[in-house]
Amino acid sequence: MEKQETMERICNDFTINIATANGTGSQSANLIVLNSMFQMGVPVSGKNLFPSNISGLPTWFIIRASDRGYQAPGDKAHIQVLMNKDTWQKDLDSLEPGTVVIYNEDVKLPVDRDDCPSFGMPMTKMARGINPKLARLMCNMYYVGALAHLLGIDDAAVSDALGRQFKGKEKAIELNTRAIGEGRAYAEENWEGGIPYCVEARDKDPDAFLVEGNEAVALGSIFGGVNMLSWYPITPSSSLAESIIEWLPKLREGDDGGATCAVIQAEDELAAAGMVIGAGWAGGRGMTCTSGPGISLMSEFIGLAYFAEVPGVIWDINRVGPSTGLPTRTQQGDLSMLYEASHGDTQHIVIIPGTVDECFEYGWRIFDYAERFQTLVFGFSDLDLGMNNWSTAGFQYPDSPMDRGKVLRTQDELDAVADYGRYRDVDGDGIPYRTLPGSGLDPVLYRGTGHDEDGVYSEAPDVYYATVSRLRRKIDGARDLLPAPVIREEEEQQIGVIYYGSMENSITEIDDMLESTGLSVSTCRVRALPYHSEVETLHREARQGHRPRDKP
Numbered sequence: 225m226e227k228q229e230t231m232e233r234i235c236n237d238f239t240i241n242i243a244t245a246n247g248t249g250s251q252s253a254n255l256i257v258l259n260s261m262f263q264m265g266v267p268v269s270g271k272n273l274f275p276s277n278i279s280g281l282p283t284w285f286i287i288r289a290s291d292r293g294y295q296a297p298g299d300k301a302h303i304q305v306l307m308n309k310d311t312w313q314k315d316l317d318s319l320e321p322g323t324v325v326i327y328n329e330d331v332k333l334p335v336d337r338d339d340c341p342s343f344g345m346p347m348t349k350m351a352r353g354i355n356p357k358l359a360r361l362m363c364n365m366y367y368v369g370a371l372a373h374l375l376g377i378d379d380a381a382v383s384d385a386l387g388r389q390f391k392g393k394e395k396a397i398e399l400n401t402r403a404i405g406e407g408r409a410y411a412e413e414n415w416e417g418g419i420p421y422c423v424e425a426r427d428k429d430p431d432a433f434l435v436e437g438n439e440a441v442a443l444g445s446i447f448g449g450v451n452m453l454s455w456y457p458i459t460p461s462s463s464l465a466e467s468i469i470e471w472l473p474k475l476r477e478g479d480d481g482g483a484t485c486a487v488i489q490a491e492d493e494l495a496a497a498g499m500v501i502g503a504g505w506a507g508g509r510g511m512t513c514t515s516g517p518g519i520s521l522m523s524e525f526i527g528l529a530y531f532a533e534v535p536g537v538i539w540d541i542n543r544v545g546p547s548t549g550l551p552t553r554t555q556q557g558d559l560s561m562l563y564e565a566s567h568g569d570t571q572h573i574v575i576i577p578g579t580v581d582e583c584f585e586y587g588w589r590i591f592d593y594a595e596r597f598q599t600l601v602f603g604f605s606d607l608d609l610g611m612n613n614w615s616t617a618g619f620q621y622p623d624s625p626m627d628r629g630k631v632l633r634t635q636d637e638l639d640a641v642a643d644y645g646r647y648r649d650v651d652g653d654g655i656p657y658r659t660l661p662g663s664g665l666d667p668v669l670y671r672g673t674g675h676d677e678d679g680v681y682s683e684a685p686d687v688y689y690a691t692v693s694r695l696r697r698k699i700d701g702a703r704d705l706l707p708a709p710v711i712r713e714e715e716e717q718q719i720g721v722i723y724y725g726s727m728e729n730s731i732t733e734i735d736d737m738l739e740s741t742g743l744s745v746s747t748c749r750v751r752a753l754p755y756h757s758e759v760e761t762l763h764r765e766a767r768q769g770h771r772p773r774d775k776p
Contacts, residue, residue, distance in 0.1 A: 235424040236266050240287040240371070241301035243315045245308045247279025249361035252389050253368050254285040256404075258434070258613060259385035260377050261289060265428035269295035269729075270613040276459065276551040282311045289423070292736075295614055296729040302421055303374075304340075305367050307347075309333055316340075324419045326370050328363065343415045345370060350406055354399060365400045369407020374415075375423045431618040437609040437726075440580040440619070441539060442467035444587020445511060446475050446485075449626055450537075452510040454488045454499035459551040460607040461513040461541040493518035497525035500536040500600075504529070505670055507631070507660040509591045511537035516545045516558045519565060526600055527566030530695070532670040533647070533656070535594035535601075535629070542606040554608040556725055562602045563753050569692045571699050573601045574753040575707065578728035582751070583609065584619040586707070592627035597655060597702050609726035630657045638665050646670075646679035647691065654698030699754060706752035709759050714744040720766050722759070724750040 240257070244250035251272070258270040269288050275281035286297040300320055306312055306327035313333075319325070321339040330348035347366035351359035372382050382404060390396040442464050445453075455465035469487055476484045490496040496512040503510025514522070519540055529536055542558045544550035562574050575590050577583045586603060594601040632638045638659065646669040647656050656677075659665040669679030675691065676682045712735070719738065723731050731747055738745045748762055 232420060233422050234420050235422045236289050236291040236426070238289055238302040238421040239298040239300065240289075240303045240305065241315075242285045242287070242305040242367070243308050243311050244283055244285070244305075244364065245279075245310065246275050246277060246281050246283045248307075248364065250283065250285065250307065250364045252400075253364035254287070255613075256365075256368050256382065256385045256389050257371055257377075258287050259388060260372070260381040261287070261375075261423055262432075262434055262615070263381040263384050263428070264378055264423060265426035266423055267291060267293050267295075267426075267615060268434075269297075269615060270434075271297045271608070272612060274552050282308055291426070294729070294733045296733050303371070303419070305371075306335070307331070307364065307367070324374075324421070326367055326374075328367075330363075341417070341419065343370065343374070343411065345407065345410055345414075347407070350410070351403060354402055354406075358399065362399060362403050365403035366407035366410070369404040369409070370411045372404070373408045373411040374419050375421060377423050378425070429617050432615060434613045434615055435580050436463065436611055436613055437577070437580050437583040437605055438464040438541065438611060439467040440583035440616075441513075441577075441587040441603065441605065441610075443471060443475075443619070444584040444589075445537075445591075446471055447584075447622055448588030448591045449509050450485055450511050450591065451508045452486045452488070452499065452503035454490050454496040454503075454510065454512045456490050456493045456496050456512075456514070456518065458493070458515050458518055460543055460611050461515050461518075461539065463611060464513040464539060464541065493521040494525065497522035497529075497538070500538065501525060501529050501532075501534050504535040504594070505661065509535075509537075509595070511539065511591075513539040513541065515541050515543045515551075516561070517548070519558060519561060523566045526572075527568060527570060528672040529600035530566065530570050530572065531568075532672045533598040533658070533695075534670055535591075535598055537590050537594050537601055537603065539603040539605065541610045542604065552607065554606050554726070556606055556727075559604060559724070559753070562604055565602075569696075571696060571754070573597065573599060573699060573702055573706065574604050575601065576604045576724045576751050576753070577609070578710075578725050578749055578751065580609070580614045580616050581619060582707075588622050589707075593702070593706065595629040595631075596627050596705075597698060598629060598658060599699070604725065606726050614729075630655055632657050632659050632665060633663060635665065645677040647675060647694075648677040649694050649697075653701055654694050654696075655701075703752075703754045704757050706754075706756065708756050709751055709762075710749040711747070711758065711762065713746045716744045717746045717766075718744045719746070721745065721747045722750065722763070723747070 242254055261268045266289050271286040273284040288298050303324045309331050316337055323340045325340050325342040327335055327344050328347040329344040330346050335342045347363040348359055351362040453468055472485055478484045493514055500510040500512050540558050542555055544553040544555040564570055575586045577586050590601050590603050641657050659668050661668050671679055674683050674688055676687050735745050735747055
């Protein structure tokens with residue numbers, strides 16, 4: 225490459241797209257780049273676009289650096305790393321002029337973009353010089369070294385990230401340290417000129433860390449008192465269950481050193497849902513996690529929990545459907561299915577985090593909602609939020625005792641309830657009192673068939689109408705006790721956006737982009753169903769042409 229003239233430096237404001245093949249060990253290299261920049265105090269996020277097979281198909285990893293704190297992947301690549309022959313030309317064709325290209329010369333394909341500065345390195349050949357058997361995996365570490373050189377990433381930060389990635393694997397640390405060093409040295413010795421992008425250290429928040437949404441939910445669930453996890457593996461929810469399994473021994477051992485949570489890998493999703501109902505019936509805090517296909521299979525048990533009024537938690541980490549669909553891609557289409565899941569007259573509480581902070585917080589709050597309202601509550605996330613790395617400055621831990629709801633545990637408590645009936649609305653809020661099996665308090669009734677206020681079987685139309693009306697009143701009564709929407713209002717609104725979930729990062733940036741053009745934008749992020757009254761008020765006023773309300 226010819227020597228370039230002095231150029232203006234763009235620090236901490238760029239996107240890297242790394243194109244590799246699945247199963248080649250590239251994820252470790254990508255995370256080292258991401259975490260080394262994070263260790264320097266640079267606001268970063270990582271997005272993994274991966275296929276649904278084990279090995280061979282294309283994968284892309286996108287790293288966004290933004291001093292303004294934007295965590296969406298951006299709309300273009302500023303630096304493109306080419307490692308995959310199968311997408312080589314497609315990746316090149318997608319680049320805008322001026323995009324920096326780093327490529328593996330051993331792929332033996334041309335980089336026919338004269339309008340893009342390009343830097344080649346024989347990465348596979350160099351990796352064979354260290355370990356021929358591991359060259360296919362280790363060659364990725366050479367672009368780590370190359371990026372470290374071009375961007376000015378500190379050696380210490382890279383070493384720290386490498387040590388974290390391969391913790392306890394001294395041989396792997398030794399070999400990969402050498403590969404990264406050789407990549408950096410090759411770039412320094414052979415690549416003339418530079419690139420306009422650089423990493424510049426910032427004061428790092430000592431409490432900040434990177435975490436995936438699924439792991440945040442898992443940690444929140446542990447702090448929320450989960451004592452039964454049933455699960456059946458399905459992308460993209462499996463890592464939620466796996467994170468609970470990983471963290472339980474570290475955070476939730478009993479006084480005697482024994483387990484405080486039963487973990488059961490069920491034979492299928494239907495069985496997993498049944499176990500959640502069993503745990504809730506017995507007075508425990510049970511949960512499972514799945515995706516859209518699993519929700520479809522769980523539908524009948526979901527209806528049982530709703531009609532019998534048994535508390536429980538199901539997390540749906542949404543992927544693209546219907547059918548098998550695209551298991552490793554993101555969609556938010558399950559929301560309406562969750563809200564009215566199962567046959568008949570049903571309506572469910574759905575909690576919708578939009579950040580990893582909320583994933584943790586709702587991970588523990590959701591059990592309180594389930595027990596307070598004696599119903600199955602859904603947590604709704606998606607692959608983008610659940611399986612990618614996002615930055616957080618720390619979590620909000622439980623700040624009050626667990627809300628176990630209207631549970632009668634002693635005879636005195638039972639006697640104090642006037643005219644007790646399992647499904648009688650004593651307090652006028654639609655929520656009955658309940659007793660637990662093993663308490664010695666009779667009756668312990670939970671019916672999925674038609675029943676009256678005392679839990680006695682009934683097929684009378686007026687009794688059924690009274691039951692479903694009370695259930696609807698109970699769920700409607702939850703709306704203003706659930707997470708309120710996040711509303712950002714402008715006095716002279718020209719555009720209004722209502723959205724939910726992982727769109728938070730994209731909408732925040734789009735809002736700023738539109739505002740910079742002079743447009744006045746108001747946004748409302750819904751965080752729960754049924755709608756909070758603030759959402760309905762905002763929607764009604766917007767339809768009537770009213771100006772937004774003043775907000776503190």
